[in-house]
Every structure is written in structure tokens, then in C-alpha cells.
Amino acid sequence: MSSIRMTLAGVSSIAGVKSNDTMSSWLKRSARALGLPLLGLLVFLLIWQAGAKQIHTSLGEFPGPSQVYQQTLSLIADHNAERARETDFYERQEQRNAERIAKDPSYEPKIREYTGKPTFFDQIGTSLVTVLAGFFIAGLIAIPLGICIGLNGALYSALNPIIQLFKPVSPLAWLPLVTMVVSAVYVTPDPLFAKSFLTSLFTVSLCCLWPTLINTAVGVSAVSPDLQNVSKVLRLSWGTHVVKIVLPSSVPMIFTGLRLSLGIAWMVLIAAEMLAQNPGLGKFVWDEFQNGSSDSLGRIMVAVLVIGLIGFLLDRIMLLLQRAFSWDKNAITR
Amino acid sequence: MSLSKHLELTGVSIEFPTPKGPFKALDNVNLKIEKGEFVSLIGHSGCGKSTVLNIVAGLHKATTGGVVLEGKEVDEPGPERAVVFQNHSLLPWLSAYENVELAVKQVFKGQKSKAEMKAWIEHNLELVHMTHAMHKRPDEISGGMKQRVGIARALAMEPQVLLMDEPFGALDALTRAHLQDSLMEIQKDLNNTVIMITHDVDEAVLLSDRIVMMTNGPAATVGEILKVELPRPRDRIALADDPQYNHYRHQVLSFLYEKQRKVEDIGQHRSVKKSEEEAVELPKKRAHG
Numbered sequence: 001m002s003s004i005r006m007t008l009a010g011v012s013s014i015a016g017v018k019s020n021d022t023m024s025s026w027l028k029r030s031a032r033a034l035g036l037p038l039l040g041l042l043v044f045l046l047i048w049q050a051g052a053k054q055i056h057t058s059l060g061e062f063p064g065p066s067q068v069y070q071q072t073l074s075l076i077a078d079h080n081a082e083r084a085r086e087t088d089f090y091e092r093q094e095q096r097n098a099e100r101i102a103k104d105p106s107y108e109p110k111i112r113e114y115t116g117k118p119t120f121f122d123q124i125g126t127s128l129v130t131v132l133a134g135f136f137i138a139g140l141i142a143i144p145l146g147i148c149i150g151l152n153g154a155l156y157s158a159l160n161p162i163i164q165l166f167k168p169v170s171p172l173a174w175l176p177l178v179t180m181v182v183s184a185v186y187v188t189p190d191p192l193f194a195k196s197f198l199t200s201l202f203t204v205s206l207c208c209l210w211p212t213l214i215n216t217a218v219g220v221s222a223v224s225p226d227l228q229n230v231s232k233v234l235r236l237s238w239g240t241h242v243v244k245i246v247l248p249s250s251v252p253m254i255f256t257g258l259r260l261s262l263g264i265a266w267m268v269l270i271a272a273e274m275l276a277q278n279p280g281l282g283k284f285v286w287d288e289f290q291n292g293s294s295d296s297l298g299r300i301m302v303a304v305l306v307i308g309l310i311g312f313l314l315d316r317i318m319l320l321l322q323r324a325f326s327w328d329k330n331a332i333t334r
Numbered sequence: 335m336s337l338s339k340h341l342e343l344t345g346v347s348i349e350f351p352t353p354k355g356p357f358k359a360l361d362n363v364n365l366k367i368e369k370g371e372f373v374s375l376i377g378h379s380g381c382g383k384s385t386v387l388n389i390v391a392g393l394h395k396a397t398t399g400g401v402v403l404e405g406k407e408v409d410e411p412g413p414e415r416a417v418v419f420q421n422h423s424l425l426p427w428l429s430a431y432e433n434v435e436l437a438v439k440q441v442f443k444g445q446k447s448k449a450e451m452k453a454w455i456e457h458n459l460e461l462v463h464m465t466h467a468m469h470k471r472p473d474e475i476s477g478g479m480k481q482r483v484g485i486a487r488a489l490a491m492e493p494q495v496l497l498m499d500e501p502f503g504a505l506d507a508l509t510r511a512h513l514q515d516s517l518m519e520i521q522k523d524l525n526n527t528v529i530m531i532t533h534d535v536d537e538a539v540l541l542s543d544r545i546v547m548m549t550n551g552p553a554a555t556v557g558e559i560l561k562v563e564l565p566r567p568r569d570r571i572a573l574a575d576d577p578q579y580n581h582y583r584h585q586v587l588s589f590l591y592e593k594q595r596k597v598e599d600i601g602q603h604r605s606v607k608k609s610e611e612e613a614v615e616l617p618k619k620r621a622h623g
């Protein structure tokens with residue numbers, strides 16, 4: 001009996017130690033997970049604030065964290081003001097139309113679009129639409145093409161030099177060519193898309209399709225010999241072999257390629273928008289630079305941070321998609 | 335024709351092209367196997383055991399000679415010669431059930447209805463005691479379980495010959511013993527013809543009707559064939575003290591370590607010898623435990 005009690009006491013004391021232990025290790029882990037990044041951010045802000053004061057430009061002091069905060073608020077205020085103006089505009093229009101119909105029942109009211117300038121947040125929207133469209137087109141070309149050259153060694157050898165040649169080309173080099181081609185080819189009296197949008201879009205596609213293309217080709221051609229033997233023993237037909245063995249086994253590589261591509265697409269987009277004057281974040285930065293007011297550098301800095309944040313979020317979303325759709329759950333999280 | 339065996343390897347030789355000229359891996363391998371027989375291939379690493387198996391599987395082509403199964407020459411891989419691969423080779427994106435399903439759908443297309451296929455898949459997973467985890471993916475189950483699924487997949491093809499390439503080589507001793515018992519059970523029920531490659535002397539004696547001992551490469555061939563006439567069902571614990579069982583073990587060991595001792599330079603020879611001794615020690619302990 002006494003020995004049982006002792007064991008029980010022993011068990012409970014072990015359990016107590018254990019729960020204490022997990023508590024402190026939990027604290028340690030959360031301190032590591034939250035504390036260290038926060039500390040890093042704080043140190044960065046301090047260095048930024050101190051460093052910014054030392055840099056004097058023709059547009060005034062380099063923006064520190066406080067100016068950036070102010071400009072963020074001002075951009076939000078601008079956005080809200082613009083939206084209010086837009087609502088006012090439509091209200092007035094409706095009112096005027098109603099009055100004219102009251103006077104003259106045969107009058108057919110005209111609805112005019114509000115043509116105010118896009119706000120910072122509209123520009124974020126434009127950039128996102130452009131980058132996703134460009135990325136989508138790149139994927140639409142790169143994945144099927146990658147599968148083809150991955151399956152066919154001869155085709156791979158034939159296309160490899162071309163891929164290697166175009167892969168390192170900067171978006172800025174493509175842009176003038178793309179601009180001219182779009183202007184020459186896309187001639188319609190009633191354009192569905194702005195030319196600047198198409199130019200940015202195709203430049204993004206051209207620059208970001210390579211990682212997906214290469215990774216897909218490598219993933220497809222590097223199916224493990226063991227799985228190929230399984231396929232041979234089962235006498236799978238070529239089509240079944242591709243669908244059941246080759247494609248699933250290359251899914252992780254395709255996702256890796258897509259993640260790299262999306263990162264590149266977002267980076268390329270800003271440059272493309274600057275030059276193509278697509279009304280997105282790139283144009284925002286360019287316009288503020290040309291504007292040259294005392295707020296400009298602060299606003300550009302806001303854009304820089306927003307670009308970074310969106311890039312980071314896009315990457316996380318891709319990672320989540322990869323986790324959801326790829327069988328290989330050990331995807332790289334860096 | 336009626337006198338010919340179930341599976342026959344006749345004068346099988348194979349040469350692989352290398353930059354230094356052709357390398358003769360196998361030379362004049364002759365082997366006749368009867369239906370329902372369990373044959374082990376044993377030999378030092380690099381002696382071409384796997385090559386023999388791959389030739390029977392159709393994954394390699396013999397340079398001269400050939401393989402005849404049920405009167406038909408083997409010239410390509412096929413499900414009637416199902417292979418259990420050393421590293422299980424399950425498709426990592428499919429569950430255990432789906433892995434077996436892929437094989438069943440391919441082999442019994444148009445012969446079995448959907449319901450029959452489902453029952454057949456489940457039956458085979460039950461044979462290897464995997465029903466509890468049949469909807470788990472390979473990365474969610476242990477190495478031994480993966481190998482079980484690999485065996486179920488091969489059995490589900492209803493092969494004329496089951497080819498096993500060191501099926502338990504990558505498993506720990508306890509799991510291996512467990513799977514060997516399972517395999518003997520299945521073999522008793524289904525009476526498959528099995529060719530199994532192994533490094534493990536105990537495994538060979540415990541499971542086989544005949545042990546084919548191969549000489550060292552290059553140009554390896556069949557050295558001796560040992561008929562194991564222990565009554566079935568065989569019990570590993572009872573056999574551990576059985577003089578006849580130990581006699582068979584002794585014969586295999588003496589072939590491997592006296593007649594076919596690997597001749598290498600002295601430095602390598604020592605380390606090889608050491609690991610050989612360990613390899614001999616380990617199974618002994620397992621047999622007694």
C-alpha cells in the first residue's frame with residue numbers, strides 16, 4: 001500500500017515538474033518566436049531614425065519612421081477624401097438627372113464615370129491585379145512547356161540554351177520592346193485594357209516564367225527511378241504514367257518554381273510600372289519622385305514598406321497553397 | 335513442354351557498358367524454379383543478385399541467355415512478375431489503399447467490377463495486417479508498414495512469381511522478424527512462387543525451400559544450391575536450437591565466408607571482415623531472443 005502511495009506521489013511530482021517545465025519552455029519558445037523579431041524591429045527603427053537625420057537631400061531630411069507614419073495617415077486621409085468626393089459626384093449626378101426627368105419625362109439620363117485621380121490604395125489594387133495576371137500568364141505558359149521539355153530530353157537540349165539566354169534578362173531591357181509591340185499589335189478602337197497595363201503585364205510574364213519553366217522541367221525529368229520501375233512493372237501506358245506518376249511527383253518542384261516566379265514577378269512589376277506608367281505602385285513611386293515635394297520621400301518610403309509587405313504576403317499565400325495542394329509537406333519555409 | 339519448369343533461367347549472362355569497356359556482371363546463370371517454391375538468392379554485395387532479379391522482372395535484359403516463365407520468354411516488365419522493392423517504392427502522394435488500387439486497377443481493368451476491386455484491395459491489405467492504416471500516406475506510417483503495403487501491392491497483382499529485392503533489409507530486427515512471420519503465413523495461404531534476395535543467413539534458412547548461393551562478381555554465377563528441408567510451419571524460436579537448422583546455417587556461412595570470402599586489399603579486408611563478423615553475430619542473437 002505504502003509503495004503504491006509512493007509511486008502515486010512520484011507520478012504526481014513528475015507530472016508537476018513536467019507541467020512547470022512545459023510552461024517555462026512555452027514561455028521561452030514564445031519569447032523566441034515573438035520577442036526576438038520585435039527586438040530586431042525595434043533596433044532597426046532606432047538605427048533608421050538616427051541614420052535618417054544624418055542624410056539631407058534636396059527634398060529635405062531623409063524620412064524616418066515618424067515621417068513615414070505621418071505620410072501613411074495622410075495617404076489614408078487622401079483616400080477617404082477621394083472616396084467621399086466620388087460619392088458626392090454620383091449623388092449630385094443622380095439628383096440632376098432626377099430633376100431633368102421631372103422637367104422632361106422623355107429625357108434619357110446619362111451616367112458619367114467619376115474621373116478623379118487614383119489613390120494610393122487604388123494603385124495597390126492595380127499593381128496586384130497586374131502582377132497576378134502576369135504571373136498567371138507566365139504559369140500558363142511555363143508549366144505546360146516545362147512538362148513537355150521535362151518529358152522530352154531532345155526538346156530540353158534544344159530549348160535549354162534559349163532558356164539560359166533569356167533567363168537573366170532584366171525587365172528594363174524587355175520593356176521598350178514590349179511597349180512597341182503592344183502599341184503595334186493591340187490596335188482597337190475600344191480597348192478593354194490600357195496599353196500600359198498590357199505592357200507591364202507582358203514584361204512581368206516574360207521575366208517571371210523562367211523559374212517555373214526550369215523547376216517544372218527538372219521536376220518532371222527527375223522522377224525517381226524506383227517509381228519509374230513501379231510504372232514499368234505495372235505496364236502503365238505512357239499517358240497513365242505521365243498523369244499518375246510523373247505529374248504528381250513533380251508537383252513540389254512546380255510549386256517551388258511558382259513561388260520563385262511570384263517573387264520575381266512582384267519585383268519586376270514595380271520597375272515595369274514605373275516605365276510603362278501603369279497606374280500602380282511603380283507609377284506612384286515615380287510620380288512622387290517627379291513631384292519632389294517635401295512629403296515625397298516620406299511617401300516613397302511608405303510605398304517601399306508596402307511593396308515589401310505585399311511581397312511577403314504573396315510569398316506566404318503561395319506557401320499556404322503549396323502546403324494545401326502538394327503532397328510534400330516539408331516545403332521550405334524561408 | 336510439360337517437363338519444363340515453372341520458371342527457368344538458362345545461360346543468363348549480362349554485360350554493362352562502361353567507359354573501360356564492357357563489364358560482365360553475370361556469367362551463365364542457370365536456375366529452375368518450381369511453382370510455389372520459395373527461393374532465396376544470397377551472396378556478397380555486388381555479386382549481381384539484384385541483377386538476376388531485375389532480369390527476371392524484365393527491368394534488365396540479359397546479354398545472352400534468357401528467362402522463360404510458363405513457357406513464355408520474359409522480355410519486358412509485367413505485373414505477372416510483381417516486384418517488392420527494397421525501399422518500398424510507394425507513391426508518396428497516395429494512401430496505402432490508393433497505392434494498391436493503382437496496381438489493381440491496372441491489372442484487373444475490365445475483369446473486376448468496382449466493388450470487387452475494392453474488396454480485393456482491402457483483402458490484400460488485410461493479408462499484411464494494414465487495414466487499420468490503409469488511408470494513411472506513406473510518410474505517416476513506419477518503415478515496416480510501408481514495406482507491408484509494398485507487399486500487399488505486389489500480391490494484389492496476383493503474380494505468377496513474386497520478386498522481392500531485400501524486402502526487409504532496411505528494417506530493424508524486430509520488425510523484420512515480424513514481417514518474415516507474416517510472409518510465411520501469406521506464403522502458406524497463397525502458395526506463391528517467390529524469389530527473394532537477402533543478405534541475412536537466418537532469413538534465408540527460415541523462409542526458403544532452396545537457397546541459391548552466388549559467387550562473387552565480376553562474372554558472378556550460381557555457386558551452390560542448398561535445399562532446406564525443414565518442415566513447415568517453421569517456428570523461429572524452436573528452430574534456434576534445431577541441429578538441422580544450424581547445419582543449414584553453417585553451410586551458408588561457410589559458403590559465404592570460406593569458399594567465397596571477398597578478396598580485397600588488406601585495409602579494406604579488415605573492415606569488411608569486421609562487419610561480416612558483426613553481421614553473423616547479430617542474427618544469432620536475434621534467433622535466440
